[in-house]
Amino acid sequence: MLQGLTARASAVDIPGVYELPSAFCTTIIATNELPQDRSTLWLRILGRGSTQRQAILELFALDDNYLHRTVILHQLRQWYRFLLSGKLGKESARLMTLLAMIDGTSKE
Incomplete structure (x- = not known):
């Protein structure tokens, strides 16, 4: 393309x-x-499909002291709440399942 x-x-x-x-x-x-490392994490979270899901899982695995972890988790939590209010397609449903984990993994 x-x-x-x-x-x-x-x-x-x-x-x-x-x-x-x-x-x-x-x-x-x-x-x-993109390379799968911390330098591309935020961009990969903004991706879609398996790339996005893998990046979110990488975020969960990061040390609590990672500079942007708390901010990114906060943004994902807001995104999750926004998506809750709408109709979900198959891809969005997969994302919602993953985003639902945020409350269980966040240590804010």
């Missing part, structure tokens, strides 16, 4: 980061191609 847009791998040399021609001033992030 990205080839049709003439996207190319970014000069930052991170898998999953692509740039469109400079006239577009656009960078595309393919969250499922």
Whole structure:
């Protein structure tokens, strides 16, 4: 798909980061191609499907002292409450199951 847009791998040399021609001033992030480490955790949480679920599980496994853990858990908790109020498709239902774990794993 990205080839049709003439996207190319970014000069930052991170898998999953692509740039469109400079006239577009656009960078595309393919969250499922990002390295699975802390530096990409937040972007992968914003992804979807198995990439997103894996990133959320990684967040749960982080030490309580991880700088952004509390903030991210708070945001996910708000997202969970927002999703509770709407109709859920299959993908959203899977996400809700995972997000429901937040209250049990958060130590706030």
